[in-house]
Amino acid sequence: MDVSEAIQKRANIRKWKPASVEKEKIEKVLEAGRRAPSWGNVQPWRFIVIQDRGKIAELAKAAGGQPQVAAAPVLILCCGLTEAFSRKMHRESLKQLIEAGVMNWPDEVLDNRVLGSDLTAPYRLGEQVMMIRAGEQIMISIAYMTLEAFNQDLGSCWVGAISPRDAREIMNLPDALFVHDFFLLGYPDENPKPRPRKELSKIAFWEKYE
Numbered sequence: 500m501d502v503s504e505a506i507q508k509r510a511n512i513r514k515w516k517p518a519s520v521e522k523e524k525i526e527k528v529l530e531a532g533r534r535a536p537s538w539g540n541v542q543p544w545r546f547i548v549i550q551d552r553g554k555i556a557e558l559a560k561a562a563g564g565q566p567q568v569a570a571a572p573v574l575i576l577c578c579g580l581t582e583a584f585s586r587k588m589h590r591e592s593l594k595q596l597i598e599a600g601v602m603n604w605p606d607e608v609l610d611n612r613v614l615g616s617d618l619t620a621p622y623r624l625g626e627q628v629m630m631i632r633a634g635e636q637i638m639i640s641i642a643y644m645t646l647e648a649f650n651q652d653l654g655s656c657w658v659g660a661i662s663p664r665d666a667r668e669i670m671n672l673p674d675a676l677f678v679h680d681f682f683l684l685g686y687p688d689e690n691p692k693p694r695p696r697k698e699l700s701k702i703a704f705w706e707k708y709e
């Protein structure tokens with residue numbers, strides 16, 4: 500499918516057929532998440548695929564009982580590595596880019612200029628900023644997954660209204676991981692029209708804002 504077509508036609512799905520989703524399709528969706536871009540290529544996302552009905556029902560409570568969660572055939576718990584933007588992990592990701600020939604920074608530039616600047620190194624601004632930055636990257640990967648799900652004739656639902664703390668407890672996750680969103684997959688049992696959007700002229704401007 501054409502990317503433009505997927506962008507125009509995809510819609511958030513909240514009604515599912517009971518059919519389970521083929522593993523190959525779930526893998527295609529995860530692969531789209533894997534290919535998403537991220538700051539410094541840190542790839543902070545970690546995805547936990549859940550199909551166990553009991554676990555999904557428990558997690559639905561962490562989403563305030565939203566009915567489409569409990570009914571979803573697949574729930575992907577979209578998590579992040581707490582330390583992804585630590586100096587050490589950010590440096591490792593950048594080193595990989597340097598080794599791949601993307602940049603040719605000598606260590607002196609990497610350590611002093613890039614990892615030594617508040618603009619380019621989130622760890623310098625503290626843990627809260629590191630987590631916000633990691634969360635942003637996870638959302639990019641979910642956006643990619645929404646399009647691949649559509650391409651696989653699957654419906655998807657992005658669920659951000661959750662208690663990450665409750666979800667962590669239910670899943671007994673280690674401190675190294677934080678929960679950011681739920682991402683639901685299944686065969687759609689509805690065919691919604693594209694939802695309304697603001698006119699392009701209200702949100703995009705040429706040369707100056709007016």
Ligand SMILES: Cc1cc2nc3c(=O)[nH]c(=O)nc-3n(C[C@H](O)[C@H](O)[C@H](O)COP(=O)(O)O)c2cc1C
Binds near residue numbers: 658693
């Ligand atoms: C970050 C984020 C969080 C969202 N959280 C929820 C949610 O908790 N429950 C839900 O039903 N939809 C949720 N949505 C879906 C939006 O409501 C939906 O994308 C929006 O209304 C536009 O509709 P569309 O995706 O069909 O174009 C979320 C979407 C995003 C991007």
